[in-house]
Each structure stands twice: as C-alpha cells, then as structure tokens.
Amino acid sequence: MKKWIDFSVDASSWAAVSRAVPGTFPTGTCSFCFPLSEVLLIIGLVTIPGSASGISLAEYWAWLRYFSCVDDGRKLALNAFCNELDSHQKTILSDDFGMGFAFYCMKELLEFEEFCDGAYFEKRLLRKLGGHYIGKVAKSGARKTPDFVCKSYGPDFYHQIECKGTQSSYSALNKQIQAGMTQIKNMSFPAAVSGERIVVGTLVECSGKDHDSKIVVADPEWQAELVLSEQDLPIADDALVRGMVGKLLCAAGLPSTSSVIMDPDGGVDYAERLDLPDSHVDSLRRQASKRKENAVTELRRGSMQQFSIGSGVFMGREAVINFNLPVIVNGLEFSSAIIRQGVEKSAINGISINDIDSEDIGKSCPGLRRNGKITSKSENGFSELRIGGNFYSSLELI
Numbered sequence: 001m002k003k004w005i006d007f008s009v010d011a012s013s014w015a016a017v018s019r020a021v022p023g024t025f026p027t028g029t030c031s032f033c034f035p036l037s038e039v040l041l042i043i044g045l046v047t048i049p050g051s052a053s054g055i056s057l058a059e060y061w062a063w064l065r066y067f068s069c070v071d072d073g074r075k076l077a078l079n080a081f082c083n084e085l086d087s088h089q090k091t092i093l094s095d096d097f098g099m100g101f102a103f104y105c106m107k108e109l110l111e112f113e114e115f116c117d118g119a120y121f122e123k124r125l126l127r128k129l130g131g132h133y134i135g136k137v138a139k140s141g142a143r144k145t146p147d148f149v150c151k152s153y154g155p156d157f158y159h160q161i162e163c164k165g166t167q168s169s170y171s172a173l174n175k176q177i178q179a180g181m182t183q184i185k186n187m188s189f190p191a192a193v194s195g196e197r198i199v200v201g202t203l204v205e206c207s208g209k210d211h212d213s214k215i216v217v218a219d220p221e222w223q224a225e226l227v228l229s230e231q232d233l234p235i236a237d238d239a240l241v242r243g244m245v246g247k248l249l250c251a252a253g254l255p256s257t258s259s260v261i262m263d264p265d266g267g268v269d270y271a272e273r274l275d276l277p278d279s280h281v282d283s284l285r286r287q288a289s290k291r292k293e294n295a296v297t298e299l300r301r302g303s304m305q306q307f308s309i310g311s312g313v314f315m316g317r318e319a320v321i322n323f324n325l326p327v328i329v330n331g332l333e334f335s336s337a338i339i340r341q342g343v344e345k346s347a348i349n350g351i352s353i354n355d356i357d358s359e360d361i362g363k364s365c366p367g368l369r370r371n372g373k374i375t376s377k378s379e380n381g382f383s384e385l386r387i388g389g390n391f392y393s394s395l396e397l398i
Contacts, residue, residue: 001329003076005101005202006214010177013218018058022196025217029353032215034076037341037395038376039382040066043100044108045341045393046115046148046384048247067337068325069093071129071207078167081325083206094204098165099147101215102200104376106150108116110196112374113153113388118160120262122187122226124239127270128359129232146197149187150238153373157195158236159350160187162220164201170211173203177218188224193233209307234360241361245372252316253264253304254255256294257351261365264356266291295353304348307340314392316342327397329381334397341393 014021026032032347043066071077082093106112122145146160163174177199188194196219203214228236242262249258253290266288271281322336347367357363372388381397 001036001070001327003029003034003036003070004074005076006030006212007032007105008214008216010216010218013220017219017221019219021219022109032105035376035383036067036070036076036103036376037378037397038102038385039104040374041383041385041393041395042103043096045247045251046099046103048250056119066093066096067327068323073207076213077205077207077209079321091205094165094167094202096165097204098202099163100162100201101165101202102163103148103217105217106159106198106200107374107376110150110157110159111153112150112159112180112266114240115148115150115374116240116246116247118147118149120243120246121145121149121236121239124262125226125228125232125236126185127267128235128239130273146187149240149243150195151237154194156193158189158240159195160191160197162199163198165204166201167206168202170203170214173201173214173216177201177216188227189236189328190228190230190233192230236243238359241369244387245361245365248343248387251341251391251393252314252348254295254298254343254348256291256298257353259291259294260353260356261351261361261368264288264358269358288325290352292356299348299351299353304342306345307342309394312389312392313345314342315345315348316340316392329397332381333382336398338396339394339398340396342391344390344392347390 002061006029007026009021009022009025009027011027069078071079071080077091094177101291103115126341147163150159150161151157152159164173164179166172166176199218199220201218203211203216204214205211246258246262249255249261258386267286268281268284268288271284274307298356305318306313306315307318308314318339319339320336321339325327327334344367347365353367355364364368368390372386372390374385374387376385378384382394383396384392384394386392
C-alpha cells in the first residue's frame, strides 16, 4: 500500500545558517512515495522504550491501530472514522505518524546505519563525560533533546532529527516547525563528522479536507549546549549502539537484557563521581545486580522463537494481529497480519551479561556491532525492515 505525500524542503533555512541542502534531498516541493506498511514497521520499532522492562505491546501499537485508519485513496489521508477521535487519541496518532514518516524519509535520503533516542544518547554522554544538567534532560521546550541521533552508513556523519506531527492545519504545522527549530540546539559534533540537524514536520489530513497531507523539512538555527570533541567520539558511538541495540533486543523479546546493555552499571559509577550518599550508591548497586540476574535468566530461558530468512537465522517473536477493520491493498481484502521480528542468533548467543563492558559494547558483545544500512522493502502485502544482518522485522498481510 503506497501513499503519496506533498514533500517540501525549506531551502531558505539552510541558507540562513550558511549551509547547503544535502544533495540527496529533493528541491522545492514534490510528491514523496511512502509504503505504508514499511512506515508502520518503523513506527513499531522506534517507539519501543528500550530501557523499560516488561512492555510487550508497544511495538505492535502501529499495526493494531493504524492500518485501518488510512483512507484507500492514492494520497495519504485518514478516513472518516479517525476524524471522530478525541483530541488525546489524535495527539498520539499525530506523534507516531510524525516520527514514522520523518524517520522513513530521512533513512532513505541520508542512509542511516545506527540510531537511538536523543534523550538516552544525551544522558549517557553526560554520565560518561562527567557532566550533568541540574534537574532532568528536557522533554519539551528550548532545552529538549532531538528525537533521534543517527549515524550514516559509509561516511560516519552524525545527524540530529526532531520530529513533529499534527492533524490541525498548515498553520499549526508551521508553528511546530518553528518550535522545533528553537529546540534542536543541544549537541555539536566535530566538523569532520557533523551531519544534518533537521526538523521534520508532518501534517496528516483527513479525507475530504481542502488540503492534502504534507511534510516539511527545515534546518534550524543552532546553538550547542553540549560540544563533543574528537576524543569524545568513541563514547558517543558506544552510546548510539547501546541505544539502538536496546530497542532491537526489546523487539526480540529480551527487555531485561536490553536494560543491562543500555545501562550496565545502573548509574553506580556516575553516582560515585557525584559523591552521593553511600546508601544511595548501594541501592543502585543492588538494583543493577538484580537486573543482571533477570537478564541471565531471560537468556537461559530460551523462550524466543527461531526463524530463518535467507542465509540468516534470527531469534525473536512472531505474532498474529487481527485488524479492527479489513485492510484493502491492490483490491484485495486482508483481516490480519503476521509479524516477525528478531535479532541474529549468533549476536544473541554472544551476549555475556556478567562481562558487559561499561565503556565499549563491542568488547563484550562484538556481534551486536555488526550493523549495516537500515533498509526496508515491500511487495504484494509483504514488507520487511532490516538493520544490516543483525535485525529483521516483517509484516505479512493475510
């Protein structure tokens, strides 16, 4: 199911900061084709809270709710049913679509290899570099971290992506873009590896409205609060891999293992450097030990399903999702879908929880570093998402 969206690049925003629009970006306004099922696979992956143990429905949210929400016309539009949703449900849908469509077009145009949540990336960096904000890393406003930090496949460029989504109007979309352009100003990478700082806004219209759905891409003005040097890049790279692998392991059904990978010492080292009370440090140490015990048990239990795709063998989960309403693709009606997602078997078998290195994930789990370009494809009711040879996710309509 392919959907077309008006796609606009605000070239003036790049000129305002004396930068050139990437050569892979379309010029002006055009129509961009999005395979809907691939976008839903992406929404399911990027919205998984990797560090939250026990959440199993998060990655299925997109398939449960959104396949039957889209109008069957050529252009992306929500059907009449979605027009009756209350404001809270509309906000959730707008946020999820804003992330999914933004991530899809940016991974196509910038060719991502690795990604992680911006908030996790920044917190991890601050812990390892010895700095900290007073209070919490902001989730909104001018000190908000970008939604994603991503690294390109091939040349190692770090990109910062802020995603916005709305169902209101072009005016509301422009306001969100302007708000995003004042937010994404937290981190600066060395010039040799500094990629794009981008705000992507998505307006999702309902069918029958006067305006079509639209995506706008802009390059914000920028002021760094966290400046990284060449010496900091190994720490940045390690944080990026941990953040991504955490999501992949959660998707495969290993939330406890994910938690240890993302935060191996549970903040003990950071708390000791801040000279926090011994009772607090001891509490963190006990929690970290318990999380490792849970992860060891999780890996030994071996409850994951095993499946082969081509020459690769993956371990993860398979689920059958029944849609609220039938989905029509190319004139054929489907009532459910089979979802598979897993991590390459040797990468999982290579995880040694008690030897997890807090400085370099590659030392203790080298298989988790074998990443490659993030790719997706779809044909005749079947879609798949891959991250190199390490992760596989598919959706098959039935």
